[in-house]
Amino acid sequence: MSRNGPVALAFHALFVTFMLAPIVVVCWVAFTPEGFLSFPTDRWSLRWFAAIARYPEFVAAFWRSLWLGALSSAVAVAVSVPAALAIARHRFPGREAMTTLFMSPLMIPHIVLGIAFLRFFTLIGLGGTFVGLVLAHIVIVLPFALRLTLASAVGLDRAIEHAAVSLGASEWTVLKRITLPLVVPGLASGWALAFINSFDEVTMTVFIAAPGTETLPVRMFLYIQDNIDPLVTSVSACVIAVTVLALIGLDRAYGLERLLVGRGTHGR
Amino acid sequence: MKSTPYLLSLPALLLFAGVVVIPLAMTVVLTFHDWGQYKGIEPVFILKNWQEVFGDPYYAEMFGRTFRIALIVTALAALFGAPEAYILNRMRSPWRGLFLLVILGPLLISVVARTLGWALLFGGNSGLVNKALMALGFIAAPLPFMFTETGMVVALVHVLMPYMVLAVWAALQRLDPQIENAAVALGAGPFTVLRRIVLPQAMPGILSGAVIVFALAASAFATPAIIGGRRLKVASTLAYDEFLNTLNWPLGAAVAVLLLLALVLIVVGANRLVERRYAQVFG
Numbered sequence: 001m002s003r004n005g006p007v008a009l010a011f012h013a014l015f016v017t018f019m020l021a022p023i024v025v026v027c028w029v030a031f032t033p034e035g036f037l038s039f040p041t042d043r044w045s046l047r048w049f050a051a052i053a054r055y056p057e058f059v060a061a062f063w064r065s066l067w068l069g070a071l072s073s074a075v076a077v078a079v080s081v082p083a084a085l086a087i088a089r090h091r092f093p094g095r096e097a098m099t100t101l102f103m104s105p106l107m108i109p110h111i112v113l114g115i116a117f118l119r120f121f122t123l124i125g126l127g128g129t130f131v132g133l134v135l136a137h138i139v140i141v142l143p144f145a146l147r148l149t150l151a152s153a154v155g156l157d158r159a160i161e162h163a164a165v166s167l168g169a170s171e172w173t174v175l176k177r178i179t180l181p182l183v184v185p186g187l188a189s190g191w192a193l194a195f196i197n198s199f200d201e202v203t204m205t206v207f208i209a210a211p212g213t214e215t216l217p218v219r220m221f222l223y224i225q226d227n228i229d230p231l232v233t234s235v236s237a238c239v240i241a242v243t244v245l246a247l248i249g250l251d252r253a254y255g256l257e258r259l260l261v262g263r264g265t266h267g268r
Numbered sequence: 269m270k271s272t273p274y275l276l277s278l279p280a281l282l283l284f285a286g287v288v289v290i291p292l293a294m295t296v297v298l299t300f301h302d303w304g305q306y307k308g309i310e311p312v313f314i315l316k317n318w319q320e321v322f323g324d325p326y327y328a329e330m331f332g333r334t335f336r337i338a339l340i341v342t343a344l345a346a347l348f349g350a351p352e353a354y355i356l357n358r359m360r361s362p363w364r365g366l367f368l369l370v371i372l373g374p375l376l377i378s379v380v381a382r383t384l385g386w387a388l389l390f391g392g393n394s395g396l397v398n399k400a401l402m403a404l405g406f407i408a409a410p411l412p413f414m415f416t417e418t419g420m421v422v423a424l425v426h427v428l429m430p431y432m433v434l435a436v437w438a439a440l441q442r443l444d445p446q447i448e449n450a451a452v453a454l455g456a457g458p459f460t461v462l463r464r465i466v467l468p469q470a471m472p473g474i475l476s477g478a479v480i481v482f483a484l485a486a487s488a489f490a491t492p493a494i495i496g497g498r499r500l501k502v503a504s505t506l507a508y509d510e511f512l513n514t515l516n517w518p519l520g521a522a523v524a525v526l527l528l529l530a531l532v533l534i535v536v537g538a539n540r541l542v543e544r545r546y547a548q549v550f551g
Contacts, residue, residue, distance in 0.1 A: 008355045012367075015352045019371055022385020022426060025396070029388055037388065039396075083280040086273035098277060101284055109487030109531065111504040112295070112524045113288075115511060119298055119521070120291035139287050142280070200378045203489040203504070207511065220380045224494055228387055236381035243377045247369070256369055 023240060030237035032230050048234035058235055061219040065199055068130070068215060072137035073194035076145040077187050079138070081153075084146055088153035103147075105140045113140065114207030121208055128210025136208055140201060141194035148193060148259070152186025189254040196246055299522040309517055317522040327523070331530070334502040337417055337492075338485035341424045345481045348425075349432030350474050354466060356433070357440045368437075375430040383494045386423040390414045390495075397422075415497045423491050428484050432477040439473025440466075475542045482538075483531050503527045 004012070032038050033045035052058055086092075087099055105113065117136045118127070126132035156179070164174045202217035209218045216239065223232050250259060274281075299317050302310040321327045356367055374382060389396045390413035398410040413419035443466065451461045489504040496505065503523055510520030 004355050004358050008351075008358075011351060012355050015348065016367065016370060018426065019374060019429065022382050022389060022423075023374065023377060024385075025388050026381055026385040037391070079280045079283060082276035082278075086276035090273035092270075092273045095273070098281065101288075102280060104284075104288065107483075107535075108292070109483075109504070109524075109528060111487055111489050111507055112292075112528045115507065115521055115524045116291035116295040117287075118511065119294055119517065120287075123294070135287050138283065142283075146280075196376045200376065202378070202380055206489075206508070217378055217380050220378075220384075221490055221494070224380065224384060224387070228384065232384065233388070236378070236384050239378050239381050244373070247373050247376055251369060256372060257365070 026233050027237045027240060029230060030234040032233075034230070037228065037230060037233075048230045049238070051231055052235055052238070055231065057214070057219055058216070061214050061216040062238075064130075064213065065216040068133055068137055069195040069198035072134050072198050073141055073145065073191045075134070075138045076142045076194050077149065077191045080142060080146040080149045080190065081183070081187065084149040084153045088150060088156075103143045106143045110140070110201070110203035114204040117204065118207040128208070128213055130213050132208055133205065133213055133215070136204060137198045137201065140204060141198045144197055145190040145194045148186050148190030149183065152183040155186075156182055185254070189250065189259060192246060192250050192253075193259060196243060196250075200243070295521050296525055298518055299525050301518045303516050303518045317519045320519065321522050321526055330501055330506055331503055331526070333417065334486055334504075334527070335530075337420055337424065337502065338482050340421050341428060341485040342478050342482040344421070344425045345429055345432040346474050346478055349429050349477065350436045350470060353433045353436035353440060353473075354470065356437065357443075371433055372430045374426075375434075379427055379490045380494070382427055383423055383491045386419070386426065386491075387414065387494055390419055414495065415500055417500070419495045420492050420500070420502075423495050424485050424488055427488070427491055428481045431480045431484065432474075435477030435480065436470055436473040439470050439476075443469045472542070472546060475538075479535055479538050479542075483535055486531055487527060 028039060029037060030048055031044045031046070032040045033043045033047060034040075083098075083102065087095060113136070117132070121127045121129070121132040121136075126135070160182070161174050161178050164178050165171075169177065200217060201215075202221050205215050206218050206221060209215060214222070216235075220232060220235060220239075247256065250256060298309075300313050300315070302312050302314050302316060304310070352371070356364060356371070359367065390398075395410075395413065397413060398407070401407045402410065411418065413422065448461055448465055451465050456464070487504055488502075489508065492500075492502045493505045493508070496502065501509070504527065507520045507523040507527070510516045510523065514520075
């Protein structure tokens with residue numbers, strides 16, 4: 001296999017710089033000792049990280065985002081498992097249409113979903129409530145949960161289940177002792193990917209969150225719209241740190257490539 | 269049992285019927301309602317909002333800007349993302365995985381945090397990007413990036429680039445390196461190999477990546493809102509304004525539904541075109 005030439009490697013270096021620059025800059029500015037936006041050069045300070053504690057709305061929004069992501073991803077996975085089993089194991093009229101419907105939140109712009117949810121929740125009395133947020137987030141993270149549960153349901157060797165049945169296991173025992181344990185890694189990764197997507201979602205949530213139910217990205221977005229100061233960079237640095245940790249965990253556990261491309265690629 | 273798959277999918281189906289299909293249908297209905305500063309939303313059937321959206325040149329200009337930006341972002345993402353995917357694909361084992369993580373990872377990092385990074389880099393005349401460009405001699409005077417289309421394009425290219433790399437990368441995985449070696453053995457130069465062997469096989473990936481990037485760029489919200497500020501509007505930020513500042517929901521819904529319809533037409537059309545083209549090539 002041929003190697004990359006010097007021109008290719010120079011291009012690659014520039015490309016990686018471009019991809020990392022804004023992320024590095026946010027984290028860098030977050031350590032400034034000054035009271036205004038500046039790049040720390042000789043002195044580093046954690047004052048803006050300490051300052052987060054004095055803004056209870058950021059702290060509250062952080063916990064709310066965490067709960068919202070955990071809860072909506074858990075429900076999304078719970079709802080995806082039977083649907084994935086149906087899609088993976090049965091051929092039935094409407095199967096394609098159903099799959100398209102479940103994947104549709106990936107295709108519909110989040111701005112449109114946000115508007116639709118705002119109108120709907122206001123009319124049924126869920127406007128600006130946490131319940132409304134959870135319902136909306138279940139829907140938008142379901143495609144991610146479904147994709148990974150579907151992948152593990154398709155990859156399941158049915159001979160193992162048949163063996164259990166022939167050994168006298170009941171349908172419930174097969175589900176509990178054979179099927180579920182085999183799909184758990186897929187479920188866990190599906191939950192994690194759904195969680196990250198819920199934790200980062202801003203476009204749709206900005207429509208349906210009220211002052212008491214703002215998520216962290218929404219709080220950050222609204223804050224940035226008014227002014228940009230070192231405080232919001234330290235909050236962003238924390239968000240980036242959480243995501244990077246989750247990413248590394250996911251990469252170790254499941255393989256980022258498999259997660260994002262949708263299937264394992266085999267070494268040559 | 270025949271009903272088993274339906275029973276298994278019932279929870280998800282009920283959820284989607286209740287929380288996706290009904291709200292979307294209600295949004296379409298909302299575009300035909302009337303609205304007034306003091307009377308609020310009136311549930312009547314009128315075409316006022318659609319006449320305004322199609323008649324007022326302001327909306328034509330704003331949709332023109334939205335799709336112009338999306339088109340430029342798509343072209344730039346393909347121009348830089350496709351070669352990068354090819355370079356990544358030629359890397360050796362530890363580097364390949366590492367750089368794939370570095371380039372695809374930002375996909376999962378908050379869009380607000382990434383756009384904030386660009387706002388800091390652009391930051392007025394003394395921004396880091398301008399300093400770097402001037403130091404390298406590309407420009408003589410600082411370029412305005414904040415509150416301009418240029419700034420929106422740069423930030424959006426960054427935000428959406430991972431999708432392009434991902435799509436081209438997936439296409440390149442199907443490429444057999446032996447074909448390249450065969451072409452070299454038969455006397456083809458590196459440029460010929462790229463143009464005649466690699467590019468045609470990467471093309472489906474580039475095109476499917478382009479469709480994704482275009483759709484996401486045209487409907488992006490947080491990035492244009494932060495970089496564009498309050499004055500430079502695209503379709504999604506305008507819809508947001510109508511909903512949460514002006515409170516003219518029917519008009520905002522009309523803008524959003526028009527954006528959705530335009531995107532569906534463009535994406536379906538592009539997919540048809542790609543399929544037809546590749547049916548001819550491979551058929």
